[in-house]
Amino acid sequence: MRTRKRLLSLMAVLLILCVTLITPVLAVGEDAEAVSRFYNTLWAFLPPVIAIVLALITKEAYSSLFIGIVVGALLHCNFAPVETMDAIINDGLITAIADNAGIFLFLVILGAIVALVNAAGGSAAFGRWAEKNIKTRVGAMLSTFVLGILIFIDDYFNCLTVGSVMRPVTDGHKISRAKLAYLIDATAAPVCMIAPVSSWAAAVSGVAADLDTGVSGIQLFVQAIPFNFYSLLTFVFIVGMALMKLDYGPMRQHELTAQRTGELGALPTEDNSEGNPKGRVMDLILPVVVLIVFCIIGMIYVGGFWGDNAGDFIAAFGDTDAFVSLPWGALIALVLTIVYVVARRLMTFKAAMACIPKGFIAMVPPITILTLAVSLKTMTGYLGAAEFVEAAMKGASQHLYSLLPAVIFVVACFLAFASGTSWGTFGILIPIVTAIFPTGSTLLTVGISACLAGAVCGDHCSPISDTTIMASAGAQCDHVTHVSTQLPYAITVAAVSFVSFIIAGFVPNIFIALPVAVILMIATLFVIRASVNKAA
Numbered sequence: 321m322r323t324r325k326r327l328l329s330l331m332a333v334l335l336i337l338c339v340t341l342i343t344p345v346l347a348v349g350e351d352a353e354a355v356s357r358f359y360n361t362l363w364a365f366l367p368p369v370i371a372i373v374l375a376l377i378t379k380e381a382y383s384s385l386f387i388g389i390v391v392g393a394l395l396h397c398n399f400a401p402v403e404t405m406d407a408i409i410n411d412g413l414i415t416a417i418a419d420n421a422g423i424f425l426f427l428v429i430l431g432a433i434v435a436l437v438n439a440a441g442g443s444a445a446f447g448r449w450a451e452k453n454i455k456t457r458v459g460a461m462l463s464t465f466v467l468g469i470l471i472f473i474d475d476y477f478n479c480l481t482v483g484s485v486m487r488p489v490t491d492g493h494k495i496s497r498a499k500l501a502y503l504i505d506a507t508a509a510p511v512c513m514i515a516p517v518s519s520w521a522a523a524v525s526g527v528a529a530d531l532d533t534g535v536s537g538i539q540l541f542v543q544a545i546p547f548n549f550y551s552l553l554t555f556v557f558i559v560g561m562a563l564m565k566l567d568y569g570p571m572r573q574h575e576l577t578a579q580r581t582g583e584l585g586a587l588p589t590e591d592n593s594e595g596n597p598k599g600r601v602m603d604l605i606l607p608v609v610v611l612i613v614f615c616i617i618g619m620i621y622v623g624g625f626w627g628d629n630a631g632d633f634i635a636a637f638g639d640t641d642a643f644v645s646l647p648w649g650a651l652i653a654l655v656l657t658i659v660y661v662v663a664r665r666l667m668t669f670k671a672a673m674a675c676i677p678k679g680f681i682a683m684v685p686p687i688t689i690l691t692l693a694v695s696l697k698t699m700t701g702y703l704g705a706a707e708f709v710e711a712a713m714k715g716a717s718q719h720l721y722s723l724l725p726a727v728i729f730v731v732a733c734f735l736a737f738a739s740g741t742s743w744g745t746f747g748i749l750i751p752i753v754t755a756i757f758p759t760g761s762t763l764l765t766v767g768i769s770a771c772l773a774g775a776v777c778g779d780h781c782s783p784i785s786d787t788t789i790m791a792s793a794g795a796q797c798d799h800v801t802h803v804s805t806q807l808p809y810a811i812t813v814a815a816v817s818f819v820s821f822i823i824a825g826f827v828p829n830i831f832i833a834l835p836v837a838v839i840l841m842i843a844t845l846f847v848i849r850a851s852v853n854k855a856a
Contacts, residue, residue, distance in 0.1 A: 392699025441599020468507025483794020732774025
């Protein structure tokens, strides 16, 4: 019955889509040389909206994303068929693969390291240790949260490392993979957005570096941290939810199924073998520590710590390129891990080499989804989504001055959700925000915080976000399941954050605004718990 409903919904959406697209074809013809009639209009957001709606209806990400890409290319090329195919292949897919080759390499290497650790028995040994020392489901969730907070260098690195380390722990306490994916996703980007030493801080300071704000880019980032309500309230939400043992929405059903039947919702391709029975906890911890250390070294090396930015750690982080530095560190960690497991006689060299293609196979789904998602972002960019948002923001600034932080938060949420990129969102909005508010004013800080918070929120909710995709990969969870289960949680925090930014717009004092925001978040959790208990 459910399958039939999904198919009917899909057919209805496709029928509407065909009617929408065929009508302009008759008028436009094949005039691909002209600027797209849909450039810098609300139509620019049609491709991601179609992709997101289809993904949520059909529970299938690949075809949904591809249809979004096709629609974007058609609009961009004025429905000229040959030019549309060229845009899909050359401007979309090939460019996405070329531009993200570094992160794809990092994914493959990390997949190989995880396969090695599993085969060596390190993951199973850690699971046995966790079973003895982490006694409760609450403890398992809070442990995942704490580890996510500690790995603040980069969101990709956070998602995949926390996922590979904590899967045995959460599995042992029958926590669904959907819940694990949420815990990973809810700590990855938010903690990077409030950590001064992170790839995200470097990106923000880079955007703000040449703007007339009266302070340096990194100083502006640090000043914005206390007002970043979405990131901070997400942490309050996670801790409160864990301590209250609260779940609602689609996540509740997944958690009940996991507890009652032991069906966690893991991907069927995952290797569930116990590995070498001689494996120890150190066989998991040591490769992870080595990976962290060399990735950090890689980031500051690529950023010129031993070159142009000699000895300046912060400057090196500001100039680094995560797409180069993460594979740099991961490759060294992979070689050292192979040497370690062979020297420990946990496996032969031949068996260790066999883990490399296993790791690659495990990472094929996230690589495919990431390729399609980046291609969709490209099409949205070609349609002038950024220019449309800029014009709308400048128009709003003339009438809603004290409410602007809340407006900026909503606009950033929408833009990041539709485009799937936090970095692109604050790259567009930060120059606009600095032009709206006077230099040195507290409202400038609140406005920047609203921009960054909204970028994280939209990225957190979006099915086409790379961080969301990485969280699914880290938890080995179906991607659409992860998105549909975490949306109610993210929207709850977003609603409280919106109210908090309204308050901060009129009372831009962190010693008043932040405590009020935390109280509102806790009160919301109690109201939700009362509603869930009443419904049960």
